[in-house]
Amino acid sequence: LSDVSWEQRLREAGYRLTPARRAVLALLSRAEGPLPPGEVLRRARALCPGLGRATVYRTLSLLVRLGLARAVPGPGGLHYVRAEEGVHRLVCQGCGAELVLELCLAGGLAEELARRYGFSIRGHVLEFYGLCPDCQKGE
Amino acid sequence: LSDVSWEQRLREAGYRLTPARRAVLALLSRAEGPLPPGEVLRRARALCPGLGRATVYRTLSLLVRLGLARAVPGPGGLHYVRAEEGVHRLVCQGCGAELVLELCLAGGLAEELARRYGFSIRGHVLEFYGLCPDCQKGE
DNA sequence: ATCCATGCAAATTCTTTGCATCGCG
């Protein structure tokens, strides 16, 4: 998804394209991983000075509703990532270390689910949980 | 995972087996899906009257650390499920409706990840996000 | 008997809401 198609999707759904939304959108695009709302605010202010906390929350939940972003469990609550077709992570339960995986095996499955349940599938999350080599020692 | 093996795992890790922990453990076992902490408290009090809110939070995060439970994104924050080998859901981004899926396709992959990254894999989450038939109309 | 775990309540942090104003379309 390019930034342009994001903007189109907002418009299609009847929402306005504002500096605040552009900033959050752009920020999530560049982020290297899931971010908590507070961090989204901090970083987005570089792109949109004076941005308010409430707007970040409103924008994040709008983006999730539209399928442009996704919430994943993280330290201290929900973290947000740009919704690509799939999110694939390997997370250590000991230290929280996180690896982004390059695989994808859910494509065909998504189609079957769409058929079977009538869902329009927008994306998926595949996360593996375990202990990294270091944390296995401490166990 | 049976309740018994949960208890053993707590002990192995050097933690005490208390009524509060037993209650939360038992509750998650019977739950039909992920629950928010407040709901865990409400239900667990049936099994352990006088259970405190703080204890629920402490217990949930302990269970996650030990790999006995897992946090997933839900309305209003994190929800918790008993960690089985895998969690598989189909979630509507419009209304929050949730279907539990019976499939599993991650088994072989887990082994490869263990080999490649040295992780000890304890479980996984596979979630599909989209719009249910009803919410597609409103779009 | 020893400490870990608990319950309570306060402190802190996170999220939502109300409302006047601003600015996109």
Added chain:
DNA sequence: CGCGATGCAAAGAATTTGCATGGAT
């Protein structure tokens, strides 16, 4: 211009922490 979107501040939830007490081992 009109109405949706914003920022601020206050309200409301959710989560964490400190500490004296109770209970598991």
